[in-house]
Amino acid sequence: MTPHRAQPPAAPPLLQRRQFMQAAAATALGAAASGCTAPPPAAQAPARTPGHGRGPAVHTGRGSGHVVVIGGGYGGATAARYIRQWSARRVHVTLVEPQAAFISCPLSNLVLGSGLPLARVTLPYAHLARQHGVRLVADRATRIDPARRTVALAGGPTLAYDRLVLSPGIDFMWEMLPGLARPEARQRVPHAWKAGAQTMALRRQLEAMPDGGVFALTIPPAPYRCPPGPYERASLIAHYFRQAKPRAKVLVLDANDDVISKGALFKQIWAERYAGTLEYRPAHALADVDAATGALHFEFHDAVRADVLNVLPPMRAADLAVHTGLATANGRWCEVNWLTHEALAAPHIHVLGDALQTAPLMPKSAHMANQHGKVCAAAIVALLDGRPPNPLPLYNNTCYSFVNSDEAMHVASVHRYDAARQTMLTVPGAGGLSSAASALEGHHAWAWARNIWADTLAVPTA
Numbered sequence: 001m002t003p004h005r006a007q008p009p010a011a012p013p014l015l016q017r018r019q020f021m022q023a024a025a026a027t028a029l030g031a032a033a034s035g036c037t038a039p040p041p042a043a044q045a046p047a048r049t050p051g052h053g054r055g056p057a058v059h060t061g062r063g064s065g066h067v068v069v070i071g072g073g074y075g076g077a078t079a080a081r082y083i084r085q086w087s088a089r090r091v092h093v094t095l096v097e098p099q100a101a102f103i104s105c106p107l108s109n110l111v112l113g114s115g116l117p118l119a120r121v122t123l124p125y126a127h128l129a130r131q132h133g134v135r136l137v138a139d140r141a142t143r144i145d146p147a148r149r150t151v152a153l154a155g156g157p158t159l160a161y162d163r164l165v166l167s168p169g170i171d172f173m174w175e176m177l178p179g180l181a182r183p184e185a186r187q188r189v190p191h192a193w194k195a196g197a198q199t200m201a202l203r204r205q206l207e208a209m210p211d212g213g214v215f216a217l218t219i220p221p222a223p224y225r226c227p228p229g230p231y232e233r234a235s236l237i238a239h240y241f242r243q244a245k246p247r248a249k250v251l252v253l254d255a256n257d258d259v260i261s262k263g264a265l266f267k268q269i270w271a272e273r274y275a276g277t278l279e280y281r282p283a284h285a286l287a288d289v290d291a292a293t294g295a296l297h298f299e300f301h302d303a304v305r306a307d308v309l310n311v312l313p314p315m316r317a318a319d320l321a322v323h324t325g326l327a328t329a330n331g332r333w334c335e336v337n338w339l340t341h342e343a344l345a346a347p348h349i350h351v352l353g354d355a356l357q358t359a360p361l362m363p364k365s366a367h368m369a370n371q372h373g374k375v376c377a378a379a380i381v382a383l384l385d386g387r388p389p390n391p392l393p394l395y396n397n398t399c400y401s402f403v404n405s406d407e408a409m410h411v412a413s414v415h416r417y418d419a420a421r422q423t424m425l426t427v428p429g430a431g432g433l434s435s436a437a438s439a440l441e442g443h444h445a446w447a448w449a450r451n452i453w454a455d456t457l458a459v460p461t462a
């Protein structure tokens with residue numbers, strides 16, 4: 001990622017925006033001169049998204065402006081790419097992301113249960129700059145000023161924006177689990193729900209666990225990031241134990257009353273393949289954790305001790321969204337206008353991805369965040385161009401879950417804007433569910449991942 005520093009905000013916001021745009025144009029020209037940029041957008045083939053229809057045509061209007069995107073995950077990176085592409089590069093885009101590389105949560109459970117190297121789910125950001133001229137800022141946004149339309153960065157300088165896209169993902173409600181208040185306790189009890197160092201820490205704990213030991217996974221009440229993700233993780237770790245530690249056990253302690261995604265399929269697989277290895281206990285609402293003794297305390301059940309604890313704490317929109325006052329749904333999730341993704345709490349700020357108060361039956365998923373990114377990109381390009389946004393946005397979602405190294409299964413849905421209720425509703429009969437896990441679907445799952453990485457990050461598909 002190429003560090004970039006914008007001009008400090010010495011001037012009033014409007015003037016500052018103009019200055020920034022001049023600097024951005026100069027940088028883009030510099031990149032073109034050094035041969036780093038792709039051909040003009042009109043010459044580029046439209047990118048394909050798994051199961052996604054055609055995007056809007058590159059518009060021919062004169063709208064321009066500066067969009068700052070905070071968060072280079074599935075939502076933010078997609079929005080950054082498509083604002084550039086669909087505005088024919090007239091709109092300047094700055095992507096603020098502290099991580100040097102993109103690490104995918106999808107497929108990261110294979111790192112835990114199937115020995116997949118983390119490098120296989122780690123991808124560069126550089127193609128967004130090279131192919132689309134997105135300016136990459138390797139920094140953390142610390143404060144948004146919605147009135148002045150500026151973003152302060154941990155590194156010092158402040159960015160001004162015409163429109164802000166915020167896709168910061170989730171943070172955890174640690175206040176619900178006092179035993180995990182201290183960082184040492186959290187290191188001992190990883191969540192591994194943001195792929196990266198924690199994924200590897202949990203993997204090492206599993207490898208070090210003795211045969212005959214117990215691994216306990218706690219699942220928070222819905223909504224949380226990736227509804228089937230914990231059940232996939234439990235299946236894959238049971239798969240690992242069957243091969244490497246046949247006397248070890250997986251204990252799934254779910255705050256929900258039942259498996260909340262692909263329930264019949266997961267339970268069938270657990271009964272047929274992992275009986276004696278994996279035990280599922282519903283309605284186990286976690287009250288606290290004693291990291292030192294490895295004890296889990298529940299609201300209505302006896303405490304459980306395990307050798308390796310993997311606690312998924314209750315989740316909410318990431319800190320920056322909450323601190324900016326955008327989490328209007330119970331102080332937890334951000335409500336938006338679904339036509340534009342503009343936050344109900346603040347004009348000119350568009351929120352995407354897991355940070356959202358989702359519409360009915362809309363999962364918090366990478367595929368959905370990618371779709372949010374495209375709908376939002378099209379709306380922002382239209383708004384900057386003085387045109388109305390698409391009045392009937394459509395999203396689709398496919399979520400694959402592996403049950404061992406090779407076999408996977410999927411659930412799919414289509415969501416359409418309902419003007420009367422001003423929300424997204426599922427299209428009856430348009431979704432789908434696997435009848436069983438299979439190796440063929442395992443191939444499809446990898447194809448899905450390669451396609452969405454190519455679409456989100458502009459990386460080559462090969």
Ligand SMILES: Cc1cc2nc3c(=O)[nH]c(=O)nc-3n(C[C@H](O)[C@H](O)[C@H](O)COP(=O)(O)OP(=O)(O)OC[C@H]3O[C@@H](n4cnc5c(N)ncnc54)[C@H](O)[C@@H]3O)c2cc1C
Pocket residue numbers: 070071072073074075076096097098099104105106107108109139140141142167168169170192193194195225226229318320352353354355364365366367368369398399400401
């Ligand atoms: C184990 C697991 C498996 C999963 N499997 C699937 C799957 O198979 N299919 C699927 O569709 N989904 C899956 N998901 C869900 C998917 O990962 C999320 O829904 C998706 O990542 C959400 O995208 P996002 O853009 O909202 O957040 P993220 O992808 O988390 O991106 C947020 C980004 O914002 C950055 N950020 C945060 N705060 C700041 C700040 N202040 N300044 C600058 N940057 C900031 C972060 O560094 C991060 O890069 C899985 C999740 C997990 C945990």
